[in-house]
Amino acid sequence: MKIDVLTIFPVFFKEVFDFGIIRRARLTELVEINVHDLREFTTDKHRMVDDRPFGGGDGMILKCEPIFAAIENLTKTDERENYPPGTRVVLLSPQGRQFKQAVAQELADDAKHIILICGRYEGVDERVNDALVTDEISVGDYVLSGGEPAAVILVDAITRLLPEALGSETSAANDSFSNGILDCPHYTRPPEFRGRQVPEVLLSGNHAEIGKWRAQKALEKTRETRQDLLKGVDSEQ
Numbered sequence: 745m746k747i748d749v750l751t752i753f754p755v756f757f758k759e760v761f762d763f764g765i766i767r768r769a770r771l772t773e774l775v776e777i778n779v780h781d782l783r784e785f786t787t788d789k790h791r792m793v794d795d796r797p798f799g800g801g802d803g804m805i806l807k808c809e810p811i812f813a814a815i816e817n818l819t820k821t822d823e824r825e826n827y828p829p830g831t832r833v834v835l836l837s838p839q840g841r842q843f844k845q846a847v848a849q850e851l852a853d854d855a856k857h858i859i860l861i862c863g864r865y866e867g868v869d870e871r872v873n874d875a876l877v878t879d880e881i882s883v884g885d886y887v888l889s890g891g892e893p894a895a896v897i898l899v900d901a902i903t904r905l906l907p908e909a910l911g912s913e914t915s916a917a918n919d920s921f922s923n924g925i926l927d928c929p930h931y932t933r934p935p936e937f938r939g940r941q942v943p944e945v946l947l948s949g950n951h952a953e954i955g956k957w958r959a960q961k962a963l964e965k966t967r968e969t970r971q972d973l974l975k976g977v978d979s980e981q
């Protein structure tokens with residue numbers, strides 16, 4: 745999998761992909777991640793990446809030219825119909841469909857080349873959406889100052905789903921969310937800390953009982969904090 749990030753703040757990404765699973769996936773060449781400065785694709789002497797909105801209004805809009813030039817450089821075309829198979833051009837924007845585990849899974853399964861366009865300012869010239877974007881994605885209902893933190897979220901969630909990205913000790917199939925509910929509580933040594941005991945069952949060695957306890961705690965936690973995840977689950981609602 746190849747991932748390219750287009751941004752006006754390349755320095756933002758300086759070390760963020762150098763840790764843990766993403767670092768290992770890069771070192772083993774499961775994924776290649778490149779960050780590109782949109783300014784490098786400007787041709788005017790002021791290297792202008794943004795301009796004022798037609799029709800008036802506050803803020804600046806990311807211009808077409810550098811984004812089209814960058815996408816053309818990476819895909820050899822300026823029409824999404826002509827992208828090589830497995831190419832996805834994602835515009836990170838508050839107007840997108842919400843990023844979910846299922847979206848991460850779909851991209852991990854189907855995409856060979858993902859290009860992430862990080863929006864900034866008030867937005868991106870709509871012709872980018874019309875001609876180039878295959879997926880417009882938001883990471884949630886809160887206001888960010890740009891798409892860069894969202895790009896990091898996508899890279900992380902997608903990379904760890906690539907076959908062999910996780911060590912053999914763990915598996916994406918065991919993840920919270922892959923079964924649609926939250927995780928149970930976890931404990932490690934010591935068994936008592938400042939008067940707080942680890943639940944007896946976890947020390948019992950009875951794996952059937954431990955399994956039942958974990959399932960019950962996961963369900964309780966989900967019911968408490970994320971009722972919405974339980975709709976459609978048997979015995980709920």
Ligand code: 9D3
Nearest residue numbers: 836837863882883884887888889890891894
């Ligand atoms: C405050 C300005 N907003 C309305 C007048 C529009 C707006 C434009 C650009 C709000 C935020 C942004 C910058 N955000 C992103 O580029 C972004 C984002 C987000 O804000 N929330 C959730 N997901 C994403 S993905 C990209």
